Structures are given as structure tokens and as C-alpha cells.
Amino acid sequence: MQKEVMFAGFGGQGILLSAKLLAHAAMNQGAEVMWIPSYGPEMRGGTAYCTVIVSDRLIGSPIVKNPTHLVAMNRPSLEKFAPVVKSDGVVMINSSLIPVRSGRDDVDELIVPANDAAIEVGSVRCANIIAVAAFAARSKMVDLEILRECVKSQFASKAKLIPLNMAAFDKGLELAEGK
Amino acid sequence: MAKVLMKGNEAIGEAAIRAGCLNYFAYPITPQSEVAEYLAKRLPEAGGTFVQGESEVAVGYMIFGAAACGERVMTTSSSPGVSLMSEAISYIAGARCPAVFVNIMRGGPGLGGILPSQGDYFQATKGGGHGDYHMLVMAPDGVQEAVEMTMQAFPLAEKYRGPVMIMGDGMIGQMMEPVEFPEDLYVPPTNKDEWATNGMDTRKSDTKNIVKSLYLDPTVLNDHNLLLKSQYDRMKEEEVRFENYNTDGDYQALIVSYGTMSRVCKTAIDEMKAQGLEIGMVRPKTLFPFPEKAIHDAASKPGCKVVVSIEMSMGQMVEDVERVVKGKTPVQWYGQCGGEVPTPQKVMEHIQSLLNS
Amino acid sequence: MGKTFSKPEALSDAHTHYCPGCTHGIAHRLVAEVIDELGIRGRTVGIAPVGCAVMAYNYFSCDFQEAAHGRAPAMATGMKRVRPDLMVFTYQGDGDLASIGMGEIIHAANRGEKFTTIFINNAIYGMTGGQMAPTTMPGQRATTAPMGRDVEKTGMPIRMCELLSSLATPGYVERQTLLKPKYINKAKKAIKKAFEYQEANKCFSFVELVSTCPTNWGMTPQDALKWAEETLLPYYPLGEFKSPE
DSSP: OEEEEEEEEETTSOHHHHHHHHHHHHHHTTOEEEEEEOOSGGGSSSEEEEEEEEESSOOOOSOOSSOSEEEEOSHHHHHHHGGGSOTTOEEEEETTTOOSOOOOSSSEEEEEOHHHHHHHHTOGGGHHHHHHHHHHHHHOOSOHHHHHHHHHHHTGGGGGGHHHHHHHHHHHHHHHHOO | OOOEEEEHHHHHHHHHHHTTOOEEEEOOOTTSHHHHHHHHHHHHHHTOEEEEOSSHHHHHHHHHHHHHTTOOOEEEEOHHHHHHHHHHHHHHHHHTOOEEEEEEEBOOSTTOOSSBOOTTHHHHHHOSSSSSOOOEEEOOSSHHHHHHHHHHHHHHHHHHTSEEEEEEEHHHHHOEEEEOOOGGGOOOOOOOTTTOOSOGGGSSSSOOOEEOOOOOSHHHHHHHHHHHHHHHHHHHHHOOOEEEESOSSOOSEEEEOOHHHHHHHHHHHHHHHHTTOOEEEEEESEEESOOHHHHHHHHTSTTOOEEEEEESSSSSHHHHHHHHHTTSSOEEEEEOOSSOOOOHHHHHHHHHHHHHO | OOOOOOOOTTBOSOOOOOOTTOSHHHHHHHHHHHHHHHTOGGGEEEEEOSSGGGGHHHHBSSEEEEOOTTOHHHHHHHHHHHOTTSEEEEEEEHHIIIIITHHHHHHHHHHTOSOEEEEEEOSSOTTTTSOOOTTOOBTOOBTTBTTOBOHHHHOSOOOHHHHHHTSSSOEEEEEEEOSSHHHHHHHHHHHHHHHHHHHTTOOEEEEEEEOOOHHHHTOOHHHHHHHIIIIIHHHSOOEEEEOOO
């Protein structure tokens, strides 16, 4: 069984980190994982996207045309990738920045005002943590406690940021509940 | 040892340290600058040497100078940078110094692009620099294999006293996968006092060592180059590495592909199998020496109608595939060369249309 | 009667291939004497250039590497960084160092690499047969400047000591010459100082030696010495340009 998640947004929104945290948690659960970034000039302020593949066997192609799920942090990302998500996938929409919806009735839309919630928690910079927590809660791709530990270890060298990111993590879980 | 999630570029840097290479010289170039960034931080911690050279030309010779002293040394670069280093690679091969070069390939010619490519196959396997020489060239298909091949590269460079190249592509450099650093791949450095210019004090006898590639006497140069050839012949006997995929039973077509492209092909082969179409694959892990017999034998299997060399280039390895299949089976090329990695769907469609035509 | 003349231990028994009147032999000897005096032969590694001194590895009796054209400072960087205990010197001509190897020498000097460069400036390409060098004088004939160097098209000769001493990184830069015995003693002092700075791990050290090339200048050795003194020395003044003190 293989699942692919596309994380997409502006450069600077922490897209690559959200994706890495998911991949890290899946690896710690014993899955095969692959994290594939877009790289180069497009990272400099343009659209950044990153694919995470999680599988129970060796992963073949790093090239994914139709991902299982999408985490869209800005409008161009949603418009670009929502049409290619597989049926029944989760499409997380950062509604703080995206006024539209996916236009699909065969996917599970998860509406998360990630930026607004992040400001509420303490810093807009933790919107990516809210997003990955909310997405993980809805998609059930990884164990949430393992993911939480991965977030903690990510900030181990900047320990003062851990409480903020834990608050963001909880906020993400809460937002995923309120369907 | 627990697995860690690492980018290919960073994992290659760490693998070098685990292989006992504490000397790294490099010049930044996308998509492999993370190796330099990683080692700029890690090597001082490990008691090693990091120098950012002023150009890839200079870096090639920093490697040469360090290697000539008998120290384990590595550089990493990407295609245009490797072109600039090719002069030094020729000198290093001629002077018989062990050194490890990593090419995280991007599109070319010229500046080309920064996305993954396999357009440097000719450069790596057929020369690159001037003169009669080869390098042992290994092509990993992912981060774990990049680690293992990097660790193996140092003792191999010492065994054959010459440059060894790891050929990755932008995808392998940039992606993260879980990796382990196998401790049993560490091989202690060989004694180089016989030839290294590490100071006469290291020797009991009062003989000087000279590291050079200049042989003005044609018979001496001939003998020297035949000695190099004997090393390449020995590589062909002892170092050929490859993986067979789905070749136990019968198959209608054989794919030859390496690196990132081979991962895509594996997915395509699995999906075609699920649809009842059997396709085999040979994946060269060493590009030089080339797995000649493995490919020839797999292509000669009854029922195999066509051999397709699938590459992220306009068709380079296909020339070697044709050479080793020796007309037994028709050989074709398929691929993309702009930096986009062909999808499994495209590979499937191509193979299916070939078999239907 | 005591022995009045002997070959330095750091020179080999080989006969050099240099032309009559060429000053490479003197420069080799001075470097070898310094190596002997400092007692460092067993941990010295020289780097030969491409040019007339390409086979210097045959004439010294210490470890030697042979570089590609102009790349000796990069090789020396590689060696010195991985084996700081070795004494490393490059021996380069003006085509090698000031033309094709300009990038390598400037950056090695600017990084403050702790090796020594002996720079032989004879204002011409020697081994390839008298082509124009970056150091060729205005109006001086060369096979690739048959009417004499035209500075309108080729610029003025490059003065390496002046260029290198403009770098903010501390270093030792001195120009001497081998045209007369009185100069030769000063040249040896400069070479010794350069090796001593290296031994003390102090800085990059660079000694330029204004030299002759009677063959490619088309002169007798005597005329070459005279021409060099009258033409080269006014443009390439002698002295210490920079010291780390």
C-alpha cells in the first residue's frame, strides 16, 4: 500500500518542513518513505512543493502525477494540484489565504484557517505545524503521538520554540476535529 | 543502528566521513551545494579539512595535491562543474592517485538546467578529460545506495589507484530517504608510502617519490598506459555490479536503466505485471565497468522481443547496450532529456506501444 | 685544503636540460641550499609547473609532484591543508603563474595558504618556444608578437609582486633577481625568509626572481643579462613588497 502527499505553497511557508515531519513520523513507524522537494529558482518566493511517499514496501518512482492527498497552503497550489488528486483523498485547504474550494466532490476537503490559527497561537510561522497536524489527524496516515515527538525533536536545538509548536500542533488537531 | 531521514547530498557527505575521508574541497553548484554546506559544518567537528575553492578547476587540483599526499579526499559537483574538473581528473588518472568525485547530474549542454539528468554518461564512462583513461563509475538509485557506494568508493580508488566517480542526479541529491551507515563498509586506508609524496622522512630508504603524468618517451608512455589498461581490465573482472529485476521468468521486453530512472521503471514494471505484461530489467550499478554479460544474457532470453535503454538523456547508454547486445535483439532508446523525469505511465505507454507495433 | 664547492644535498645528480645562460640552474641551487640549511628535505614536497621547469622533479632530491599548467598553487593548497607538517613549494614561470594560473595564485595567496612560491619571471614563454607572456615588455618581440608587444592590444606587462601585495591578507612578497652575484645573495636570503615564514606557519610566501631567457630572446647570455638589467629591472623593481610583520 502506497500513499503520496503533495505539500504546496509559497516559498517561506515551511512546506518542506511539514513534509519532512510527516515523512519522519512514517519512517519511525517502520514505513518506507521518500521526501522529494522541488528545488531551484522556484524555491525563491515562488511556489514550493514537496511530495512525501509512504509505503509498506520499497518505493519505486519518485515521480508522482496523481497524489493520494494534497496540503495546499496558498491559492495557486490548490488550483494547480487539486485537479490531479486521486478520488477519496484528503485536500487540506489553508482557508486563511485561499477563498475558493477544490471544486471536487470526490475528495475529502479539510478546511483549516492555518495562518489565522497560527497568529492566535502566537506566531504565523507555525502555520505549517498546524497544517501537518490537522492533515495527519484527518488522513490518519501516521500515529499522532509519533508525529508530535518528531515535531519536538525537530526543534530540539531551539527548545524555547517547542511550547509554541506544541500549541500549534494541538490547534491543528482541534481544527481537524471540527469538520 | 537506527535509520535517519537524510537528503542524498547530506548523506553522501556523512558517508565520506564514515569512510575515513576527512578532506573535502568543493565549489558551490546546484543541485549539490548541500554536500558542501553539510561538510562545512561537520568536518571541523570531525577534525577534518574543508576548503571552498575559487573554481572547480582549482578544486580539481586541490584534490590532486591532497590525493598525491596519500590522504583520502573527495569533491562533489554537478555537470558544468565536472566539466571544469575533467582536466584534473585526467591528470589524476595519469598520475595514478586515488580520489573520489561525485557528480549530482543536472541538465546540459552548457548551463542547461538544474533539474535531474543523466546527460553525463559519456563524460563519465568514455573520458571527459583528455587521453587514455577510465574511471570506475558507480550509479546509486537512492540515498541508501549513495551512502554505500560513497563508502566503497575510497577503498576502490585505492585498490586501482585512480579516480572513482559516483554518478547521482539532482533527484538523488535532493530527496530524503531513510538511511543507515553500515559500519562494516569502513575499510582502513592502504599504506601509500611506496608512491605518495608525503615526505621522504616517512620512508626508510633515501628514495624520493614523484607523482606525475608526464612521460615524454613514447615507449615509456605506452607501457604506462598499458598499465592503466590492465587496471581497467581488472575492474571488468572484479567490479561489475548490477541488479536484475523481474528476469526470473519470461518477459517480452528488457529495460536497461540506472539511477533515478530505474526506480521509475521498477514501478512501471510492477504495474505492467499487474496487467499481465512481463517486462524484465537490468540495472547497471557500475556504469564503468559496464555489466556487459548480464545485459547480453538477459537480452538473449527467448521471448524477449526488444531491449529499451531508458535514460534521462537523449540516448547515451543505449550505445553501450547496443554494443553488448551484439545484434541479438533490437535495441531502442526511450527517455526525456530536459530535466523532467519520465513518469511510470509514460514508460508503460512506450513499452506497450512498442510491443503492439 | 678544504672543500670549497659542493652540490647541495637537495639537488640530485641529474644533468639539467636548461639552455646555456639560463638562470633556472641558479634558482634551483638556491632553493636546494635553503632546504639543506633548514634541514627539511625529508618533509619537503616541491611542485613542478608546466614550462621549462616541468622536469624539476628530476633535479631535486626530495618528493615532487608535477602539476598541470598554472595549477600548482591549487595542488599546494590541497597538500598543505591535509598535511600541514609538510614543507611545500611551487616553482612556476611567468606563463604558468601570471597567465593560465592567475586565478589559482591570487586565491591561494588571498586564503593565506602556508606554502612558498618561487616565481621565475623571464618575460617570455620558454618551453613552448618564445611566445608572448603577460610579463613580456612593451615592444619586446615574441613569436606571437612578431612586431613586438603592442600594449594597445595586449595591455601592459603584469607585475605580480605589486598585484599580490595589494591583497589585504598578510603575506610575504619579495622580488629579487639572478642577474649578478650581488643580487643572487639577496635572492637566496629572500627564498630562505619565505621558507622560514612557512616553517613558522605564518603566511603565504612568494619570491619572484627576474631571470633571463637568452634562447628565446635571441641573445647571447651576456647580452641577455645586460638587456634584463636595462629593460626588466626598471619595470620590475627589486625589494620586499610585503611582509607579515
